[in-house]
Amino acid sequence: MTTRVGIPRALAYYSFYPQWRTYLEELGMEVVLSPPTTKEILDQGIRDTVTDACIPIKVFHGHVAALIGQVDYILIPRLVSIDGDATLCPKFLGLSDMVKTSVTDIPPLLTPRLDIRDGRFAPFKAWLQVAKILGASRRKAVLAYRRAIQVGQYYEALLASRMLPGEAIASIDKWWASLGKGWLGLSEDRSSVASAQSSTEILEDSGKQIRLAVVGYPYMIYDEYVNCGLLANLKRLGASILTPDMVPIKSRKAQAQKQPKYLFWYYSNQVMRATYYFFQEKMIDGLIHVTAFGCGPDAMVSKLLELDCRKQGRLPYLSLCLDEHTGVAGVMTRLEAFIDMLVRRKGDSL
Ligand code: SF4
Structure with missing residues (x-):
């Protein structure tokens, strides 16, 4: 019987799921993804965690619980450093330990320690350990x-x-279905992505639409249950949306020099750098920062963004702090008021 490996649809899922799934499937495993976040998943996560954990951590625990009984292993990489500049928030570092101590009856965890500071080949060595546990050969792992x-x-x-992560993953699903084409197919698809990128760069701006950047950690801006359908609601209100992932990694990196000091945390740096790119390219009429109640790193990021918006001619800024008590009505009221103000402001300047 094929070994089933579960991946919780939370936290780093939004950044790395296609990569992780590919690795496991190429090793011959069946990948089981937990379902989209629901009230039941969040409630279970709340029961399983300490009360002062941030909402993404609670959600993550709920997703782990949702996989129990369905899989032989659960993948929870210990993400330490991805770019060598910064580490991830301490909660990522201790995630698998937290889960082990707070969720009962969990299957064995696969916890490769990914720290690029240990050398170029360190991530590969960590994934090789995963292959060994799963009984796959070194050749297959390579x-x-x-x-x-x-x-x-x-x-x-x-x-x-x-593309938003859901759209990108759906597109990769289609591509996976045609993998019979092999490496050649991959290179064709990559060139079509390149042309997609260049065409979006020259998207026409009618001058009237409100252009918003919604910045924050991927698990806050893309989990529709946690953020009360934020992106869809903003689109419905007529705004065009940009997120940090829509800035190519190279362009984000180029903005690092504008940071007076690098932050300690990987995702926080990505938020700041993407924001500086939006400022530089004059791409936005307003900025929304989506943050989790009780998030240590965001206490600093939120203040820095507010100060930086002031330096940009008082660019309108909204900080949206979410937790498990946040309701759709409250979020909508704030969004509508924000958009209203932007429309008036833009109208005055047209
Ligand atoms: S960065 Fe903030 S929101 Fe994310 S896991 Fe850490 S404390 Fe929670």
């Missing part, structure tokens, strides 16, 4: 790793072409 890296790059390119 091929799976190469393909996973390529899929990861493809996913990043799709996000930079202004």
Whole structure:
């Protein structure tokens, strides 16, 4: 029987799912993804965690619980450093330990420690350990790793072409279905992504639509249950949306020099750098920062963004702090008021 490996649809899922899934499937595993977040999942997460955990951590625990009984293993990488500049928030570092101590009856966890500061090959060595546990050969692991890296790059390119993660993953699903084409198919698809990117760069701005950047950690801006359908509601209110992932990684990196000091946390740096890019390119009429109640790193990020918006001629800024008590009505009231103000402001300047 095929070994089933579960991936919780939370936290780093939004950044790395296609890559992780490819690696596991290339090793011959069946990947089981937990369902989209629901009230039941969040409630279970709340029961399983300490009360002062942030909402993404509670949601993550709920997703782990949703996989119990369906899988032989659950993948919870210990993400330490992805870019060598910064580490992830301490809660990511201790995630698998937290889960082990707070969720009962969980299957064995796969917890590769991913820290690029240990050397270029460190991530591969960590994934090799996963292959060993799953009984796959080294040769298979090498091929799976190469393909996973390529899929990861493809996913990043799709996000930079202004797809949301759900759309990008659906597009990769289609591409997976045609994998019979092999490496040749991959290179064709990558060139089509490149052309998609260049066409979006020259998207016409009618001058009337409200252009918003919604910044924050991927698990806050893309989990529709947690953020009360934020992106869909903003689109419904007539705004065009940009998120940090829509800025290509290279362009984000180029903005690092504008940071007076690098922040300690990977995702926080990505938020700041993407925002500086939006400022530089004059792409936005307003900025919304989506943050989790009780998030330590965001206490700093939120203040920095507010100060930076002031320096941009008092660019309108909304900080939206979410927790498990946040309701759709409250979020909508704030969004509508924000958009209203932007429309008036833009009308005055047209
Ligand atoms: S960065 Fe903030 S929201 Fe994310 S896991 Fe850490 S404390 Fe929670």
